[in-house]
Amino acid sequence: MSINCIRTLLEDANISHKDKIALVHNDKQITYEELFKRVNQVAFYLKELDLPKDSRIGIYSTKSIDQVIAILAILSTDYILVPLTRLLQPEQIEYIIEDCDIKCIITDKVKIEKIEKSNFNGQIISYERTEQNLASFEEIYKYYNKPYTCDVNGHDNAVITYSFGLTGKPKGIVISHRNLIDSARVVSQYLKLKEEDVISGTLIFNLDYGLNQIFCSLYKRATLALHRFILAGDFFNHIIKDKVTILPLMPINITQMFDEEEHKLPSAELLSNIRVITSSGGNVTEKMLKDLDKYFPDAKFYSMHGLTEAFRSTYLEPSQIWIRPDSIGKAIPDVELYIINEQGQECKPREVGELIHRGGYIYKGYWNAPVETKERFKSIKILKDVINLEGELCDEIVVASGDYVYKDEEGYLYFVSRRDDMIKTRGFRVSPYEIESVVYKNIPQIEQCAVFSIENQEIEEEIVLVYSSRSELPVNEIVFELKKHLASYMIPSKIFYNKSLPLVPSDKNKINKEILKENIINNI
Incomplete structure (x- = not known):
């Protein structure tokens, strides 16, 4: 078994923390021992489908403990996970199914009708028993109790994620098992996560930022408290009731949290368990920062900037958030960032150029899209006028992000625009x-x-x-x-x-x- 895979974390947690609560959702909870058992049961069933190695399996469902079990079960096989957000319409689901040839979809009762509208001909597995007599997790938990073992290679493909933008067809980005565990390690390090933490699982699991909450919880043997954000009141109840300490958010969540009359919001004392708040995926405004400061005065706020082609590039330390709130920060550990102009030379302070990501957390490329992959994943020769390539060591791959940024005199980066915007x-x-x-x-x-x-x-x-x-x-x-x-x-x-x-x-x-x-x- 590779040490560079999420499966290893799950096996180790079952040994060292089997009685620790791993997942919480509403009034349900499950220990690491129970989680390990159920993941093995579902993984065993998936292997019995006898699909070819690297077959793609989709998950299309609302948030639940079973959804996390499904994710970890697929990652415990030699199949590839394809998360399908519940926000997608049938034609978008149909596009993804065709693009990466999904062989099996795991879902819930509510989504089965949408899957059928997409003309899917593969295997369907439901969490609950259905009138269509589909295989269900209920039955798998009841009948599949044989021992399960697996041997996952850390360099193999683990996940393909799709993001639907405003124009053009979406591209699937291919993520390896090692990418997943590396991202959990680095985030756990710079956020200083602890075993005692309760991490909010509010983000949807269709992209790496959301999935990372699951893997960070496993990495630190922490507890993941699942929640589906619909109303601000319910969200604050989740924070208080589940005793959340780590709160990963998108900027839109911050807006939604405080889109209530002030008298309906809880006091800062009731939210004092929160010690870390993170945000990625968009601009954080001054109003958002003031609201967070008012209701979470003791929490450290980390603003982060990621790439489609690499897990994450930068974060801004909490101490800098009011000094330079518009900055996307500096490189995360194990990453080198360069800003180059159209001539390939390194930009001076305040000069706008393209962000080049070198080092850790680079994904494998775009699924079935060699032209797009070549456009973004470049030879390190692109930096030949910036760094010393003596010895002709030129096989390394870097990401030409397409993000236009500049740095100030102290080395802090500022996002300007996407190339196409x-x-x-x-x-x-x-x-x-x-x-x-x-x-x-x-x-x-x-x-x-x-x-x-x-x-x-x-x-x-x-x-x-x-x-x-x-x-x-x-x-x-x-x-x-x-x-x-x-x-x-x-x-x-x-x-x-x-x-x-x-x-x-x-x-x-x-x-x-x-x-x-x-x-x-x-x-x-």
């Missing part, structure tokens, strides 16, 4: 992210905003700002404030108010700019 107007390249950051920082009445461009033949592209707030603001007041902080060519020429902004169905942390753009073009 840049707006070209009046001969200048403009970052929508930069304009949005100024809005959030200087116009507190605005709750959400989106900046994008529409075609204008006279100036290439015209900048548009759409925002939401409790009430509409005078356009001239918005423009007046923006002119204090932005160059004239960066000021949006069109500003629109919406009571709320549409979100991407598969990622509630992203505003759906394509729908906004389409609505504006249709109404011009």
